[in-house]
Amino acid sequence: MYTPVCIQDFETHAFKVLPKGTLDYYKSGAGQQLTLANNRTAFSKLRIRPRCLRNVRTRSLSTTVMGTKAALPFGIAPTAMQKLAHPDGELASARAAEKMGTIFILSTISTTSIEDVAAAAPNATKWFQLYIYKDREVTANLVKRAEISGFKAIVVTVDSPMFGIRRDDVRNNFKMPPHITLANFVGEKATSVSKRQSGSGIGNYVASLFDASLEWEDIRSLKKLTTLPIMVKGILTKEDALKAVEIGVSAIVVSNHGGRQIDSVPASIEVLPEIVKAVGSKVEIYFDGGVREAVDVFKALALGAKMVSLYLVSNYCKVFFISQVFMGRPILWGLAYNGEEGVTKVLKVLKSELENVMTIAGCRSISDIKPDMVVHESYYSRL
Ligand SMILES: Cc1cc2nc3c(=O)[nH]c(=O)nc-3n(C[C@H](O)[C@H](O)[C@H](O)COP(=O)(O)O)c2cc1C
Ligand SMILES: CCCCCCC(=O)C(=O)O
Numbered sequence: 143m144y145t146p147v148c149i150q151d152f153e154t155h156a157f158k159v160l161p162k163g164t165l166d167y168y169k170s171g172a173g174q175q176l177t178l179a180n181n182r183t184a185f186s187k188l189r190i191r192p193r194c195l196r197n198v199r200t201r202s203l204s205t206t207v208m209g210t211k212a213a214l215p216f217g218i219a220p221t222a223m224q225k226l227a228h229p230d231g232e233l234a235s236a237r238a239a240e241k242m243g244t245i246f247i248l249s250t251i252s253t254t255s256i257e258d259v260a261a262a263a264p265n266a267t268k269w270f271q272l273y274i275y276k277d278r279e280v281t282a283n284l285v286k287r288a289e290i291s292g293f294k295a296i297v298v299t300v301d302s303p304m305f306g307i308r309r310d311d312v313r314n315n316f317k318m319p320p321h322i323t324l325a326n327f328v329g330e331k332a333t334s335v336s337k338r339q340s341g342s343g344i345g346n347y348v349a350s351l352f353d354a355s356l357e358w359e360d361i362r363s364l365k366k367l368t369t370l371p372i373m374v375k376g377i378l379t380k381e382d383a384l385k386a387v388e389i390g391v392s393a394i395v396v397s398n399h400g401g402r403q404i405d406s407v408p409a410s411i412e413v414l415p416e417i418v419k420a421v422g423s424k425v426e427i428y429f430d431g432g433v434r435e436a437v438d439v440f441k442a443l444a445l446g447a448k449m450v451s452l453y454l455v456s457n458y459c460k461v462f463f464i465s466q467v468f469m470g471r472p473i474l475w476g477l478a479y480n481g482e483e484g485v486t487k488v489l490k491v492l493k494s495e496l497e498n499v500m501t502i503a504g505c506r507s508i509s510d511i512k513p514d515m516v517v518h519e520s521y522y523s524r525l
Contacts, residue, residue, distance in 0.1 A: 149434045152475035163314045164226040168474050172306030173405030181432025184409035187519045188441045193504035205465040205508045213243025219430045219468035220271035222251035225322050227477035233262045238485035240266035255325040260291035269295040276353045285368050301376025303354040305345045306403040361389050380420035393426040400470050414445045430468035436495030442467045444516035
């Protein structure tokens, strides 16, 4: 079998083996796909400034997320309908996350139920991504089920009052194949959700069922439904980041939904410094969008780092840093390669790349990755 050595290799393989409708759904961005491309281009414009002779004989990639240790600073972003890539779908990716000691975020629109994922990967740190439905009973039920099943956080996606127009999905009249179900909606309410889905594209599903009337106060109400920490995913401005802090969320995911919502929003990595600067250490900040290599993880961690002066008198400074970077599509490419083993391989490739980059750059731990170790390319043209 073809042996991938980098995430690009997994992608090339997936492009060959996935059916056209699935591949187009997974890979597409909105509109002309400018933001999708820019999620990558923006990373390529950043330069790493390595440091030498720092005794990097022992290294650790571990980090702390919401008070819990994670073995890796990168995890699995929520992506819908993973059984389109492999029959084991979300079970495979959750198990791979468990094996590698990293975080797994399950999509509301999963093809495996909350309970089945929990049973398959009991020791993984699992978070549940929530789309808020017009029917608040459906929403409350999802939150309760995630809580009872041992998920450790609710990640509310706030960038999707309507879905971005992904042109290939429209051209393909993309629908879920009949042998696959939206597994969180089997049962009374679910039937109505699933039935509406069949025969209509995803844009129609979202328009008919997701709640476009959401406001910040709804996030406050959501907090009353659960004891789990609430995170908001899809923040792209400092104004919204500060609003999220004011409402009392536990974390913010800086994300442009993989370029799938508004074409021409900035790359996630372009937005990160503005948000870190505004929010500081008030809440945890995570990141996704365009991560395909360990150098991208390194760059995001560096730009997410912020020096915070704790005790001005003693001049003691602590560095707060973003503790997790998430990936969407690379996990789907891993699934398409070989289910659980494929996703594990994707995570392992990235892990060994990151160890390599950190070691050569003089970093023994994630907290050694400092803001001044990454600069924009214009830094050098000014010299
Ligand atoms: C096929 C696909 C399905 C997705 N489904 C969801 C979803 O159900 N919920 C959600 O919040 N984000 C979803 N996303 C967005 C991802 O969580 C993440 O923000 C994005 O994929 C990150 O970009 P990357 O693919 O470049 O890593 C999806 C993305 C893709 C590509
Ligand atoms: C059938 C509902 C579609 C959900 C889509 C999930 C998603 O967020 C995406 O970007 O696609």
